Amino acid sequence: MGDLFGTDGVRGQANSYPMTAEVALKLGAAAGRYFRTDGQNRHRVVIGKDTRLSGYMLENALTAGLTSTGMNVLLLGPVPTPAVGFLTRSMRADIGIMISASHNPHQDNGIKFFGPDGFKLSDGAQNQIEKILKGEIAPAKPENIGRARRVEDGLGRYIEYAKTTFPSRGRLSGLKVVVDCANGAAYRAAPEVLWELGAEVIPIGVSPNGFNINDKCGSTHTETAAQAVVQHGADLGICLDGDADRIMIIDENGKVADGDQIMALLADRWALDGRLSGATLVSTVMSNLGLERFLSARGINLLRTNVGDRYVVEAMRAGGFNLGGEQSGHIVMTDYATTGDGLIAGLQFMAEMAQSGDKASTLTQNFTSVPQMLKNVKYKGNIDPLSLEKVALVIADGEAKLAKTGRLVIRKSGTEPLIRVMGEDEDLSRLTNVVDEIVGVIESVC
CATH class of the missing domain: 3.40.120.10 (Alpha-D-Glucose-1,6-Bisphosphate, subunit A, domain 3)
Incomplete structure (x- = not known):
């Protein structure tokens, strides 16, 4: 992707590039120019936000940019991200925008785009918007400037x-x-x-x-x-x-249960009910090996993707699958929503409680997790540590040591200058040695 968009839209510290009012205004104008190609004034965009103070600033800036290119803006106020996906479709909008930095602290913020189908915009569409943003953006004629209004019943x-x-x-x-x-x-x-x-x-x-x-x-x-x-x-x-x-x-x-345990429960129950499309659960490379073994024993396939709920959704749509998610708690159920929806996932869990009469502790202990270790290594400059021979050799050695009883996943973060080193193995001591050795070599070359 381009310089502006990361794995989940545009994100950064509020009032610092790229999360400034100036960039948001231009981004709104570029998005408006991308979607309003026929010069008509019937095009709509819905904007939701979370509760960060900087949401007011970014909401107003996006609105100014969008209306300047002739888009009509419908402001939802504070609503969950999945509500924006739902209301984009429901209100027949061309774009949905969510202003949020998800689980990050208040000083951060982000801008996520949804297409008219309620799904997050593709990389290709985001690249086109960024290309428009870098050029001269033609404003609408005075009589074609867009309108903005608040939607009072969006949350309801x-x-x-x-x-x-x-x-x-x-x-x-x-x-x-x-x-x-x-x-x-x-x-x-x-x-x-x-x-x-x-x-x-x-x-x-x-x-x-x-x-x-x-x-x-x-x-x-x-x-x-x-x-x-x-x-x-x-x-x-x-x-x-x-x-x-x-x-x-x-x-x-x-006791806390993560996304892997929730997905294990839903995949198992849905498969028994004949509801699990393609007998497949889609998750990322970070999901625990214990989940994969649990599913395999039940004849359910685990399809792994890159980290990021957008990649999970893309794989689900491509394969016609209806359940996916991430260990971090994104649970995507395309029968109900176009993106991860924590509330609806919670309702599905409680529906299983009500139907089975089982306690939460019974339904959240579906498999025993294989010991997992994740360490992050910061790096600076333009050199990719993973491209260096010294790093490649130590990773290959680690993969060989864990080949029979575990696995390694080593990748660059999509949002920060970090190398994420994740390993799993039934032998915690061996796992610790392998991960620490790889981290040590990466730190030495950084």
Whole structure:
């Protein structure tokens, strides 16, 4: 891809390149010029955001750029990322835009684009937008400047849709649920959906102030919710991230289950019900080897992709598969949503609880994880450490040592100047030695 777009849109620290009002304005204008090719004033774009303070600045700048090229803007306010995908299709918009840096701290922000089908824009489309941005962008004539207005019921539409994904006439009566909304985009939607379905809801992380998104809460900081589950004697906890496209489940004992365990449960149950398309689960190279072995024993194929939910979705669409996700908690169910949806994934999990009568601890311990180790190595300059012979040799040696009982995944981060070294092996001591040796060599050449 180009210089601006990473693996998940444009992202950076607020008020620093590329997350400045100036870049957002130009990006909006370029996107408008890319989609409004016929000069007509019937084109729409919906914009959602999470609860970061910088969201106001970027929302206004994008709106100015989009309207300057003749696009009509519909502002949703704070809504989950999957709501933008849903409403882009529902409102027949040409583009959906989400302003969020997902699970990152408040000082970061990002801009994600969705196409008219509700799926994230392809690399090719993003490259074209970036090409337009680097040139002169022709503004619309004065009589063709776009309009902007706030959509008051966008969140309500999403809430009603999310409820329809739960089994018909099903209820969550008798379930006590802690829901941690990370002081983010789902702070209103998630507790409301659970309450309307009949659960006793204990909401935390629902007091956003512009600065506390993902701060000691949410899917990347599950300790707060785990304590609340135990303290209140809840049946489970649901931890969302700042834009609510990922989830972690906490059982009644306060133990955390990641995306691999949630995907294992859904893949197994869906396969038994004849609902799992192609008998295949799509996940990334980071998913645990234990998940792969669990699925294989049940005749289910695991198709691995590069890291990033966009690559999971691309593989799902190409193969006609309907379940995929990431260990980090993105759960993509294309029967229901065009992107990862933490809330709907939580509803599917609770539907299995209600149907089976099993406790959360039973449903989240589907397989024993193979010991996994991940270390990051920072590098500077234009030299790719992975292209150096010394690094290639130590990686090859490590792969040989783990060939029979584990595996290695070594890659560059798509968002930071990092080399990520991940290894898995049944022998923790051997794994530690292999990973440390590779990290040491990469550090020496950096």
